[in-house]
Amino acid sequence: MASQLRGNDLRQLGFPEGRAIGLALAQLQRKHLRKLSQTNQLELLRALLASPADFLTHLDWSHTAAALLPAPSRHIALAERKDYAVFGAEHIEPGAIHQMETAMKLPVTVAGALMPDAHHGYGLPIGGVLATDNAVIPYAVGVDIGCRMALSVFPLPPKHLEQRVRELRKLLLDNTRFGGREIFRHGQHLDHEVLSRAAFRDIPFLHNKLDTAALQIGSSGGGNHFVEWGVVDITDPTNEMGVPVGQYLGLLSHSGSRGLGAAVANHYTKLARDVCQLPAEAQYLAWLSLDSEAGQEYWAAMNLAGDYASACHHQIHHRLARALGEKPLAKVENHHNFAWKERLADGREVIVHRKGATPAGAGVLGIIPGSMTAPGYIVRGRGEASSLSSASHGAGRAMSRTRAKAELGEADLRRYLQQHQVELLGGGLDEAPQAYKDIRQVMASQTELVDVLGSFTPRIVRMEGGG
Known part of the structure; x- marks a missing residue:
């Protein structure tokens, strides 16, 4: 009997969100179909997806076929698909392409681009960039609003990692917290001005979110979020950081806006779907006009969540720099899962959503991480218009979390980490480096988008569960 297919498997094939997946x-699950191999099941589903009209009289598939075909409704009609740029198309799964094609049919869409690390998400694919006319799409921003990378470069040589590995490991364990269960005890919290922002009082939805935000500030999320020590290798002498060419001890963190961002995303997505009823395949791309009260509220809440995410990183780096007893030579920080007001080359003002994509305007610095056994890259944006001044936000997933857990073993993961001289505190099989694309191939697909100034190679990695 074939192993059971899941919803994400169908989405990766290109099935739209909605009834068709469940049907x-x-x-x-019918007996005669369960006997088919997974390969044959996928082959059948591809044929159904390619030509649902041919299956309308099929005994097994007529209802699914009908759900795949457009039906008369009161939905806002999608427009003709606009053209968009794709970088590294050979690395991108069909499900992500299908999602981007749908996003490019929105009446409010002006332009778009797909990054080489793209993979399937909700609404806009992760790695998708979408410019809209006076409209913001909460799920094109994403759930983890303002998720970001932050790097500190310290005036210490790489041998510091080998000579003081036990100390550095302890510093990570003592000064970082992850997920929902690891919280700093009373008296260990650091204050931050973001917690005094008027938005917590002025926006009714945020009235009861301040306590949780105050409790979680300075901590990191679960999943693929991390704080890690590693080796920074500066290779470009013209770098804007003012750091001489050479190798240094570095601290890299990846996390977002915690429960605050998730609450904002889910609340305003529901509002958007109520007022902007789209066909099933586009339902998570519902937008809010920036002329509306709800749109203005979301914009303010999104910016608050982004500043909150930045505050969390600043506290993480402050704690660890203080514990290390060193001041960083330089810092680099950039974020994704956000929307910006920007102008296109023709002068039009648009709202640029970067869901899992790095801002790469001319001269803008950023960090594009690999996996825990592959280098990340310090980059300078080139302001490429066809990418909407964007680049990838990482290597991107090659395996879904479910598939990684099913196919990879704990012993294999530990052996792989040992081969690459990486120590992992916490984490899980869903974040195994084997579940990610090759960052070198991804970077080779975006040489016109960014210039590389240096790299960061992880050595001691802390994730959820390592405490």
């Missing part, structure tokens, strides 16, 4: 999965 197809239910059909595959």
Whole structure:
């Protein structure tokens, strides 16, 4: 009997969000279809997706086929698909392409681009960049609003990692917290001006969010979020950081806006879907006009969540720099899962959503991480218009979390980490480096988008569960 397919498998094939996925999965549970190999099941689903009209009279698939075809409704009609740029198309799964094609049909869409690390998400694919006319799409921003990378470069040589590995490991464990269960005890919290922002009082939805935000500030999320020590290698003498060419001890963190951002995303997505009813395949791309009260509220809440995410990183780096007893030579920080007001080359003002994509305007610095066993890159944006001044935000997933857990073993992960001289505190199989694309191939697909100034190679990695 074939192993059971899941919703994400169908989404990666290009199935749209909506009833069709549930109907197809239910059909595959029928006895005669369960006997098919997974390869044959996928082949059948591809044929159904390619030509649903041919299956309208099929005994097994008529209902699924009908759900795949457009039906008369009161939905806002999608427009003709606009052209968009794709970088590294050979690395991108069909499901992400399908999602981007749908996003480019929105009536409010002006332009778009797809980054080489792109993979399937909700609404806009992760790695998708979308410019809209006076409209903001909460799920094109994402759930983890303002998720970001932050790097501190310290005036210490790489041998510091080898000579004081036990001390550095302890510093990570003592000064970082992850997920929902690891919280700094009373008296260990650091204050920050973001917690005094008027938005917590002025926006009704945020009235009861301040306590949780205050509790979680300075901590990191679960999943693929991390704080890690590693080796920074500066290779470009013209770098804007003012750091001489050479190798240094570095601290890199990746996390976002914690429960605050997730609450904002889910609340305003529901509002958007109520007022902007789109066909099923586009339902998570519902937008709010920036002329509306809800749109203005979301914009303010999004910016608050982004500043909160930045505050969390600043506290992480402050704690660890203080514990290390060193001041950094330089810092680099950039974020994704956000929307910006920007102008296109023709002068039009648009709202640029970067869901899992790095801002790469001319001269803008950023960090594009690999996996925990592959280098990340310090980059300078080139302001490429066809990418909407964007680049990838990482290597991107090659395996879904479910598939990684099913196919990879704990012993294999530990062996792989040992081969690459990486120590992992916490983490899980869903974040194994084997579940990610090759960052070198991803970077080779975006040489016109960014210039590389240096790299960061992880050595001691802390993730959720390492405490």
